Amino acid sequence: MAATLLLASEIEQLAGLLPDWEFLDGKLKRQWRFNDFPQAFAFMVRVAFIAETMGHHPNWSNSWNLVTIELITHELGGLTTLDIKLAQQINCCV
Numbered sequence: 001m002a003a004t005l006l007l008a009s010e011i012e013q014l015a016g017l018l019p020d021w022e023f024l025d026g027k028l029k030r031q032w033r034f035n036d037f038p039q040a041f042a043f044m045v046r047v048a049f050i051a052e053t054m055g056h057h058p059n060w061s062n063s064w065n066l067v068t069i070e071l072i073t074h075e076l077g078g079l080t081t082l083d084i085k086l087a088q089q090i091n092c093c094v
Helices: 008-012 037-054 081-091
Strands: 022-024 027-033 059-063 066-071
Touching: 027 081, 037 059, 037 066, 037 081, 066 081
Parallel strands: none
Antiparallel strands: 022 027, 027 066, 059 066
């Protein structure tokens, strides 16, 4: 899946396209709080399968029931169309 860097005008529109995500330090970022660790981990497993299928992997962390995901395309040095597609797929995993 080919990725293209987002233009500044496209980044400005992200709030409307991905309202639960924030653009912070050049990355898309979102956090989820679950009832417990098994629910958080199950979510991460679902995301892992999607990321592997897309060949695009998030930066993420987990602390008990909290999962934090950051998206950026390191190879291109910024946000790309691939990051948007992955964020949209992740939104469907919850």
